[in-house]
Amino acid sequence: MKTLRYIVLLVLALGLASCENDTLDDLRNRVDQGTEVLPDLTVGELDVSNYVAVGASFTAGFADGGLFRATQELSFPSTLAMQFANGGGGDFLQPLMDDNTGGILVNGSPASGYRLIFNGSGPEPLNSFLEDLGAPVPPITTEATNNVGSNFNNFGIPGAKSFHIVTPGYAAFNPFYTRIASSPGATVLGDAIAQNPSFFTLSEMGGNDVLGYATSGGTGIDQTGNIDPSTYGPDDITDPNVLGGAITQMVGALTANGAKGVLTNVPFITDLPHFTTVPFNPIPLDAATAAVVNGAYAPYNGGLQLALSNSLISAEEAAARTIVFEESETNAVVIEDETLTDLSGLGLPNYRQATADDLFVLPASSFIGTEAVPGNPLTVNGVAIPLADQWVLIPSEQSAILNATNAYNDRIEAIANSNEDVVLVDLNGILTEASTTGIEFDDYLMTTSLVTGGLVSLDGIHLTPRGYALMANKFLEALDEAFGSNFVASGNVASAGEFPTNFSPLLP
Template sequence: MKKLILLLIMISLSVWLGCDVKTPEQPQVQTFSKVVALGNSLTAGFQSSGLCECMQPQSYPNLIARQMGNAAEFEQPIVHEPGIGSTPGKGHLQLVHGKIIAPDLTVPPQAMLLNAQLPRPYDNLGVPGALLRDMLYATDATTSVAKTNSFFNIVLRNPNLGNTTQLQQAIALNPSLVLLWIGDNDVLGAALNGGNPALITPQADFQTLFTTLLTELHARTNAKIIMANIPYVTDIPYINTMDIIFRPIPALGISQSVPVVFDATFQPVDFDASANFLYLPLLTEEKSVAHLTLPALSAYQTGVGIPNAAALMQMGLPEAQAQALELGMKAAGLNPTGQPLPGTMSITNTENLTMKQAVDDFNSTLQALATQFQIPLVDANALFSHLNSSGLDGYSSQFVLLDPANTAFSLDGVHPNDGGYALVANAFIEKINASFNLAIPKLNCPDFKGQYAGGISAQMTMEVVEQVKAIF
């Protein structure tokens, strides 16, 4: 009997040992052999109103490729120093002796492209200034919505690549993973031009174009796709830096917050030494102003927007007090011209709500399409909102003039800097890992700090702040 029991035990043990015991599948570092990025300036690694080899390695797609071990094969349109700026004949914005400048170019932009002879499309096909429509239909500057944006010629290199679009070139690369981030310029152009609603892509067009884009990618490639939604255009320093100088002025019967006269440290000036605060409102062509853009800062530094005695008297102040206040402003180094800030430098409450609604509508479309096509969606809107409200991973959303050590934005106040793009790359990496059971290591974002070490002057020329708009 004992022998029988022992025999049965041995048989059972041999059967058990012969079975495959499945262990939990372990995440892999990467499984994508060909990564291709589609988008606009945010994809291209555009910083400080330009494209340059000193900053392009920190484009978010290149950072992802580096973390996946694919950086050597990931080709970008590398532009020689001093880079190609938004404004024709200018390089990217630079910090020189504490001042932000736009250096002149001495050679044609195309001559600065270091790998122009690459016999295939670039893996990073992000075109600065591209709208959603451009991704589907533009083959060069003349066929783009803007008509004059030379970055289409630099990135797409037609006719050498068969007069093909950004989308067609991506398909030709036979990608295994597509990084897709497009659509913010379909609202951003309005924000950079004083909230002009005519520059917002209609919602119906946006939905049709994006549906076509995803349909083409699904039909003509076997690629996995990761896409991101659109941040609020007011979550950038170009739009919100001046928000800190808004105050109510009860002494003048103004209960809502309005932009007021401020000093070189961006502190509103109290012109009443007693307990009653007296701020002086800036003069603006538009009423109910929600934001003043960076061009307003440059204009203010020349005296535009600063009320003179005549303007103060129209606000109800006695002549003697108005004249004394004008003299006080002059003594403080201000130039009270009495000229209002033009509407192109301000965004009204109505314009602000219109742009927010456009972003919300676009993002609703992106969420629905992500569900329809089963595409993981990076919440870039939440990322930039969090950065704007409370900071992220040691970074702030303040403009470089206010927080050079910690800002996540470049010198143009619109595009991220090295650290900002690292934050974006990590958001994509998190989504890729969670969606495809991978273990791509994240970046240590604090390693990217120190880009703007040293003091920075608060002076900004109009040429500098206007450069970012030149590609729209």
């Protein structure tokens, strides 16, 4: 049996023959060689002199599974600030990491590991890739407990949920905020307000409120109906009213002194390649191996027939739970499904083979097909040993994510509509377009395909710098429509070709 280290099947060397390593300084030093005469920039009703960004990992510039200097310098807030500079915008200060490893330390121990790079067949941690080459591995040098102050314009805190932004003492739980909190009891919102913003972006609030549940394969709890977030686990879904209350508090505080800003809704995160890349049926078997595996599952299948004859399950469920492998390159994996009828009284577990309606998390690509007992082909994960809940989002779990996201977006839209100083940007619609037809950005068609699509970085969740540039342009379009600016018409927008989609493993 093949070990399926990366089922992604990325034959991508031609598209990635050279790594792009543009920095913010590179972009600022480029001169527009075009000849078209464009109108002068006007910012309309906006005052962009002091722009402050509040949000989570997208706002921070997180990409390729880590936060590092090169991608921070190309974050969407930084790109917006570059355009604002032509309309009276001031300096935009970010809490840059100390290196390009993607990791962060807490008291000398890694709290977040190395960023991902493309190794020619799939994503791989930077340290692993360099070790295989026999090359030196750069150390992670950013220490969270070395507080660098809080006088910044970018308050993007990777991992933050909506209610975390307004929770006093959150610095004790998030190393990225530990590093910049003004005091142990501070709030992210309070520190942002202390910068006296004239303009703000409040982005991706709600994404992390369902993301932990999704990336854990739905092992958390849907807390809809529970309005006490102090009782939530890290992988739980946030109650929509909790999210709505937190965002209402943020918008009220950020607009209190007349600042205008952008608010975004929440994409359907299950459209991201972290959940759509790994197929449900990646198991290759020859006839002899299929026969052996079918023999091992014969008692289980027989038990299902007994349950059917005793009217414990329906014929439909019996058929769905019956496990059959064949000589094929596309056998479906076996999974555990807690929503199936409990047949433990008959000694039967809740097993079935996956279908196209199931979604697998990206790390499953390096787990499916491995042997639980090395050297024993009868202990293959996903075949002889069913995949546990952490590897798969079954339909009921996907529905919980969808329902929460829809509820979040209803509340976010209502908040935006109730405040004339706020414009809503439809990130949900943008991602839906990218995941279906693709979305045009200059000469590029951006899609959500892993690596080749250009929009989403190697972790399958966060954007590439080019994806963040597209996001910045969507913000500028919304500002033009709502507040009378002309960023787009005057050419004060990001150019796709000036933003990379991947980074070299040798970034200094």
